[in-house]
Amino acid sequence: MPLTREQVEKVSLLARLRLAPEELATMTAQLDAIVGYVEQLAELDTTAVEPMAHAVEQTNVFRPDEVRASFDRAEMLAGAPKADGQFYLVPAVLGD
Amino acid sequence: MSVLELSARRLLDEMAAGRLTAVEVTQAYLDQIGRHDRDVGAFLRVDAEGAIAKASDVDERRRAGRPVGRLGGVPVAVKDILASRGELVTCASRTLEHFRAPYDATVIAKLKAADAVLIGRTNLDEFAMGGSTENSALQTTRNPWDLSRIPGGSSGGSAAAVAARMAPLAIGTDTGGSIREPAGLCGVTGMKPTYGVVSRFGLVAFASSLDQVGPLATSAEDAALLLEAIAGHDRADSTSVDAPVPPYSEWIGQPLEDLTLGLVREHFGPGLDAEVERAVREAVRVYESLGAKVKEVSLPHSKYCVATYYIIAPCEASSNLARYDGAHYGHRTDEKAMLAERDAERRHLESSGETAAVDELDTALVRMYRRSRSEGFGAEVKRRIMLGTYALSAGYYDAYYLKALKVRRLIRRDFDKAFDDVDLIAGPTTAAPAFKIGEKVDDPLAMYLVDLYTVSANLAGIGGISIPCGFTAAGLPIGLQLQAPPLEEDRLLRAAHMFQQATDWHTRRPPL
Amino acid sequence: MSEPYAIVIGLEVHVQLLTASKLFCGCSTKFGAPPNTQTCPICTGMPGTLPVMNRRAFELALQAAVALDCQIAPFTKWDRKQYYYPDLPKGYQISQYDLPFSHGGHLTISDAKGRFEAKQVGIIRVHLEEDAGKSVHDEQAGEADSRIDLNRAGTPLLEIVSQPDMRSPAEAKAYLDELKLLLVYLGVSDCNMQEGSLRVDANVNLHIAGAGGEKIATPIVEVKNMNSFRAVERALAYEADRQFEVWRETGRKLGDVPKQTRGWDDAADITRGQRHKEESSDYRYFPDPDLVPVTVSAKQVEEVRAALGELPAALRRRLETTYGITPYDSDVLVNQGQELVTYYVELAEASGDGKMAANWVQQDVLRTLNEQGASIGAFPIRPPQLAELLQKVRAGEVDTTRGREVFAAMLASGRSAAEAMRALGIEQVDESQLVELCRQLVAANPKLVADVKAGKLQAAGAFIGQAKKLNANVNPNRVREICLELIAKG
Ligand SMILES: [Mg+2]
């Protein structure tokens, strides 16, 4: 089933991207081609196969519960697009 | 002999013997960058001052008989995707163009501790997504062998820098071939170690389960030196392999006895460039002349590698790149313009009586996210975020992501089975030599297929190396890829070294 | 219950684990630090950083799950729950999705006051996840920026999801009380709601009996923003009424509308609908490639179980059988926490009277602690000293009322019971002296004597008051006994 423009638009909101109308058209066509290509995996029978999420399959890696000095606030906030010396500032979360 | 013709190994020996200083070496490379990087565009930033300061410090310590690290005074170029405290790490993206990391990546800390001279930061495809370095938002990098062609990618800057002898050693990263492919196309030696051999801490993630840092150099011997300096278990990376680092550079001179090379049946099908095939087959004959046996093996799921990769990598990328939302660091859209746009949209809807639609308008916050991200990312990054978001979204997870994880295991099993019969797998690094800049930019799928021979190692988590094995009639380098079972970096390096002892492809220099 | 419906409640509780450092980095979890002073590149999701799991957090989580009788999964993994919010710096929360480390437990709740029958509340799952940061919103929400503090980001949380097994706000409250008690006993969490170490969301709907006797379920509503257990009770009661009204007006049933989220407004005493975009519930969970799975062996689970110690429910039963106290008393004592129970047990053993000890602890010790805002650990009268006083009261050396004065004196001066009594001039009155005193009283009060003789035995109480005025040390019970004897004889 070909990907629709509406689907791609919905995905763009999920991904917090915004595509101009012409970008949306190109993106829809390109994604459709790529999805069409990757769909060839459907021809493989994988019912008895365990998924492999990691390249090296290790388990139980922990660190001890030890406090380490946090970073200086000024250093952390230095790269913030907007901050008041104490907090990161973002457009109102509530509202509109 | 000019400094630029010496290997890193030789540079260390010369400096240790007092016949060369680190400042002389560093200056020679800075001069070479000054001569050629205008044309090549390998470096995003060159830190001449810092490099000279570091080199002087190393020289001083050497003169005083004080200890010096294992790469003491050797210039190393680093792909601009590893964090270094207080310095920019742009990932060749608008979103991080002005971002300074407040901490050191483990690899950077190790290089600093090894007294390497960090000479500059190299260009890449934005967030390492691409195979040509054309996706850099900041700069174009050209192949030193033909400036109208791509250097490969995504570690194109690092490969081009080594090829043009603007650095003896360089750090790259490889998620689907991003070290091996540009190494092949630029005629240098580049290695992707087994997943987990080099720490990923401080490597800005593209696809976490596939990303791996590795060395680029003019020879396997130098690659071994660099790998030795950056490898090792790291408690800060949960996926790091807890195993001692073998002394690669010490062992590299020992030829492999009773070596059996596997040629993958599926790698020599249609689509493989004739000149590439001829060079690779010739390279295999070199190994035979050195006593190796050759066997044909099969990786039956080869044809599914690219599809599997282009599900898993975008899924992980869509998640890893969610953090670039303009809230805490990186690019944020112009807020005034953003609010003005919202108000205009609202007025428009209200005046046309569509009051219900007003509720559906993006809030200021959502608008800030969407505008910041759309302005900050380039087309390929957006494409992969979209693809990954789609594949993980409700109703598609099983069909795409979960399916790909299962096929990934089948691909790994293919390798395990093949390695029952052979020590190494040999084949082309890429199906064709470097293409022209701009040639594939409008066809993402064609671009993805460039990774045909390299992505499988990332999916399986095994190591691979690309070494120069010849040139096309037009003078473009051709790469031979060797792949080994997990944690057999030593075997890869020694096999590559054997070849380089018997051939001189790796000593050729581009006609700059 | 008189309502024409049953209220169906499931609770989702998040508690902060008592670790020193965050779940995936070394930043401190201490409450109350200035904004953004307990962060680092890892918990703020800076490019290139990676999480490494806190071993203690997993151990604590395991203890809680075992104590809740959950099945422990032999293999568990981490997933990313993805959504955009400025207090979530990575754009995803590290949590557990399809393979949580435990599932299928239960917690028994009962009501000492007998408002409902004891029952088991099923636990669907217990899993681990990281907390987000905090957004501080402007009062007049709208144009002003929200301020983001990431100190909390990455703090280890345990999410405990119950079955919809509770049938009244009181049951929900009892579940929360019991859960909190258990977790505090285990040392898994301090469950301090004011500091955000315990948060509750409720899923609630109604089962209404239809005209034909069929069961009609109303749409499920998720209620958030309840900042005390009391608020949970009130919010649930409000929701029940509201949903019943809505059902009467609209007839809407479960499945007719998507699940709604409502926030509790404590000041207004109502719940309010929250804006909820449809897409925001598509969390695109997938296994976190930066973290490796965790395996737990049956042996490990048994070791954890063996090391748990006595849990509140068993402790209550032990106090009831060993010291003969009522379920109500054991509930009050156990709910005060382990330290108080230890105090009580020592007192009961030393005084030899469990019931009396329970009364004194509940009435005198706890009242004092409440007045002083102190903790039992620092209470100056230790069990052996208090036991001495209790024994004297029991032996009739001092009556209960004067015993309280002794208690106050012990508290103020740090003296022993005997010393305090001496200082207060309390001494046992000689029996012959006491008989003499009573004789005088009987002779001096013919009216009272007549009343007693006429069968108004309570009139004898007046003799006690008069006797006390003459000698504060008299034992009131003895005065009463002797006076009645004299009147009977005379
Ligand atoms: Mg949760």
Ligand SMILES: [Zn+2]
């Ligand atoms: Zn931290």
